[in-house]
Amino acid sequence: MIKAKRLKKKLTKSDLDPGLVMAANANTLDYDFSVNFDKFRNFFDSVKTQKDLKPADYDFEFSKILYNSLVNSGATDAEFYDMRFWQWVSLDQLFEYCVWRWNIDINDVKSSHYAKVLGGGGVGGFSLNSISRLFIPAKILLKESDGDALLKSFFNIQQKEQSISQSTLAINSSVFISIVKATENLNTNQTVKAISRLNARKSGMCIDAMTSEEIADLALENI
Amino acid sequence: MAINFGFKEEADTGMELSFLGSIKGTENIGKDGTILSFKERPETPFDINFTLKIAKDILSSTLPDGDIESNSFKNSIQMNLFYESVASRRRGLIKLIKDNKSSDSDFFIYTLKMSIDPALWFGDINFKAIALRTKECLAKEGFNTEKHSILGSSTEKRLYIDPFCPPSGGQLDVKIGEIDDYSGVLYKLDKENLVVLLNNKSPKLVQQILSCENKTGKKATLRDALFEPIVIDITEQLAREAFKLMLANEEDNHIISPSDLDEPYKSVASDIAKQLCSDSDSEDEMNQSLVDKLYDPDDRQEVINEALPMIVQSLSKVESLYNSITKVILETQERSND
Numbered sequence: 001m002i003k004a005k006r007l008k009k010k011l012t013k014s015d016l017d018p019g020l021v022m023a024a025n026a027n028t029l030d031y032d033f034s035v036n037f038d039k040f041r042n043f044f045d046s047v048k049t050q051k052d053l054k055p056a057d058y059d060f061e062f063s064k065i066l067y068n069s070l071v072n073s074g075a076t077d078a079e080f081y082d083m084r085f086w087q088w089v090s091l092d093q094l095f096e097y098c099v100w101r102w103n104i105d106i107n108d109v110k111s112s113h114y115a116k117v118l119g120g121g122g123v124g125g126f127s128l129n130s131i132s133r134l135f136i137p138a139k140i141l142l143k144e145s146d147g148d149a150l151l152k153s154f155f156n157i158q159q160k161e162q163s164i165s166q167s168t169l170a171i172n173s174s175v176f177i178s179i180v181k182a183t184e185n186l187n188t189n190q191t192v193k194a195i196s197r198l199n200a201r202k203s204g205m206c207i208d209a210m211t212s213e214e215i216a217d218l219a220l221e222n223i
Numbered sequence: 224m225a226i227n228f229g230f231k232e233e234a235d236t237g238m239e240l241s242f243l244g245s246i247k248g249t250e251n252i253g254k255d256g257t258i259l260s261f262k263e264r265p266e267t268p269f270d271i272n273f274t275l276k277i278a279k280d281i282l283s284s285t286l287p288d289g290d291i292e293s294n295s296f297k298n299s300i301q302m303n304l305f306y307e308s309v310a311s312r313r314r315g316l317i318k319l320i321k322d323n324k325s326s327d328s329d330f331f332i333y334t335l336k337m338s339i340d341p342a343l344w345f346g347d348i349n350f351k352a353i354a355l356r357t358k359e360c361l362a363k364e365g366f367n368t369e370k371h372s373i374l375g376s377s378t379e380k381r382l383y384i385d386p387f388c389p390p391s392g393g394q395l396d397v398k399i400g401e402i403d404d405y406s407g408v409l410y411k412l413d414k415e416n417l418v419v420l421l422n423n424k425s426p427k428l429v430q431q432i433l434s435c436e437n438k439t440g441k442k443a444t445l446r447d448a449l450f451e452p453i454v455i456d457i458t459e460q461l462a463r464e465a466f467k468l469m470l471a472n473e474e475d476n477h478i479i480s481p482s483d484l485d486e487p488y489k490s491v492a493s494d495i496a497k498q499l500c501s502d503s504d505s506e507d508e509m510n511q512s513l514v515d516k517l518y519d520p521d522d523r524q525e526v527i528n529e530a531l532p533m534i535v536q537s538l539s540k541v542e543s544l545y546n547s548i549t550k551v552i553l554e555t556q557e558r559s560n561d
Contacts, residue, residue, distance in 0.1 A: 012485075013485075076342075077343050078342035078343055081311055081312050081313075081343070081345065082345065083345075102475075110471070111468065111471045112471035112472040112474075112475075115471075115472060115477075115479065115483075120479060120480065120483040121309075121310055121346070121480070121482055121483050122309060122479070122480025122481075122482045122483050122507075122510060122511075122514075123309050123480060123507065123510075123511050123514075124477060124478075124479075124480065124514075125309075125310070125480070125483065126312060127477065128472070128477060128479070128483075136312070158475065158476055159476045161476075162475065162476040162477050163476075165477075166477070166478065166511070166514060166515075166518075167511075168307070168309070168314070168507060168508060168511050169314075171307065171309060171312050171313065171314040172314040172315055175314075196515075199515065203373075203502065203503070203504065204367070204372060204373060205369070205371045205372055205373065206303075206305075206316070206353060206355050206371050206372075206373055207371075208305070208314065208315060208316050209303075209316060209355060209357070209371050210371055214370075214371070
């Protein structure tokens with residue numbers, strides 16, 4: 001167990017030292033709850049050298065383990081939706097996982113790699129950070145009776161994950177669940193088409209007011 | 224002015240959402256009370272009171288039977304407050320309550336109190352009122368009769384929970400310097416230092432005009448007109464660089480939002496998004512539409528090769544500046560002919 005922390009201010013690219021390292025003078029603040037990432041680290045140790053599967057193939061398992069580690073820790077939505085918390089987790093606690101997940105060479109950091117530990121602020125901001133992208137969908141989907149299957153299907157196709165995460169509609173958790181349900185058995189192209197269809201209708205129709213079935217009907221029309 | 228029945232845009236003009244009363248600790252940073260910002264991040268929960276004023280005649284024009292006092296209206300049209308905060312990942316609807324005492328023969332008044340726990344909110348929250356059809360009615364051409372169709376929406380209000388910081392670093396300095404890599408060029412965008420370099424080997428007269436600091440007069444008019452095509456080109460170069468940065472994570476199927484870029488790319492990409500996606504309701508939606516367009520390879524080509532050159536031109540003042548310099552030249556010519 002370790003006392004949970006967050007960065008005092010949200011870090012940007014210029015706040016990191018070479019190799020995506022958090023500067024020694026980065027200020028953190030203590031929360032009044034503790035976290036334990038041992039199960040996450042143990043699972044990481046067990047899979048990191050395996051060559052038969054890609055890191056992306058373990059997203060579902062990591063997502064569930066992370067969710068179970070944090071959900072009863074005492075953390076609330078105030079922490080779960082605060083990127084400063086996830087930056088601390090990514091840079092200080094689970095950095096090795098972040099590097100492994102995206103095959104980052106810390107001696108040759110590309111501009112795209114910064115977001116993997118810093119996240120972003122736009123619609124898909126939480127899906128950019130390597131750790132919050134695992135937690136947020138689990139937090140929303142695992143409350144459903146078929147949560148495991150939904151979470152698995154969400155991470156099954158990376159393009160599906162990104163299309164849903166980058167849709168402003170999916171900021172509404174109920175709509176997020178409905179879209180994942182509606183696209184559960186679709187392939188990549190069908191998923192992109194379904195989400196595009198919802199995005200195209202949102203200025204004239206209030207998707208947020210629809211039931212899960214109504215959202216599915218609208219998304220799957222002509223698919 | 225005639226009203227096009229059933230078209231949302233017309234009904235929008237008849238819906239006015241306001242913050243009712245002041246919110247302690249905030250200041251007005253927008254026009255007409257549209258945008259409020261806390262001066263310091265609030266630490267304790269607070270309430271926001273809203274009032275919605277609807278012009279009955281305009282809203283009634285969106286109904287097939289035009290009867291805004293009917294039971295059918297009461298049972299099938301609902302006024303809602305729509306809120307969205309991208310940074311907090313929160314978005315939803317709250318039903319507005321009709322205030323019969325304040326409503327009169329011309330206007331319906333609706334109110335709502337929304338409680339905010341600042342611990343759960345980050346960045347800003349956008350609000351707008353929407354008139355929503357909750358039950359389908361008999362289809363009639365020109366009317367929104369489907370369930371969940373939006374009959375009208377108010378202009379957006381915004382509240383910054385985290386104090387608003389005006390964008391900085393969105394301007395580029397212009398310097399006279401050496402351009403070695405190509406011959407015969409007049410200027411270059413130095414992306415590393417974010418300055419526009421004017422070639423010190425270009426004709427001295429051109430350098431003098433382009434670097435003149437007069438605020439008014441013929442020289443200033445000539446400088447502004449000559450400079451504007453350079454501004455257009457530099458803006459296009461910055462936009463292309465901004466798109467490149469947005470696509471840095473493309474291999475993971477993630478396109479970065481303009482709001483996550485550093486200046487000046489953030490401002491340039493946001494300006495492009497506003498022009499390209501002007502039918503979207505909010506800045507976030509506009510940015511998201513640009514992200515969606517860059518995500519699709521065909522749309523991306525269209526944006527970069529067709530829309531972008533026109534957008535950077537329409538963002539510029541080239542037309543009015545050319546008009547000014549043309550007048551100056553013609554007047555000078557006429558005087559010399561006299």
